[in-house]
Amino acid sequence: MQICSFIDARTEGRTCENVNALGGLFFLSSLLLSYDPTTSVLRELLVDHILRALLEPISGVFLAALAFGQAGFTE
Known part of the structure; x- marks a missing residue:
């Protein structure tokens, strides 16, 4: 939760959901590359x-x- 509020402050209002969605996309792409x-x-x-x-x-x-x-x- 603290990391999420820190990210919100650093990305000028970008919500935690957007950051989590980007993280999920990165995770899925790395998973596909590993398989x-x-x-x-x-x-x-x-x-x-x-x-x-x-x-x-x-x-x-x-x-x-x-x-x-x-x-x-x-x-």
Whole structure:
């Protein structure tokens, strides 16, 4: 309530309802932007890229050890 009266004094008579409506509009627009489907796709691609960067060296070492082990058994 104190913030609302402070806003009324600073905006030269603009009512609290107008300020709350603007705040609600801003909240809804930010909510819509956060549920944008492209952000979830980008997030999945980023996680996939990070996991791949972490797991590829490990899998490369594992495959090299497996190939070395296979070569050792066949000779």
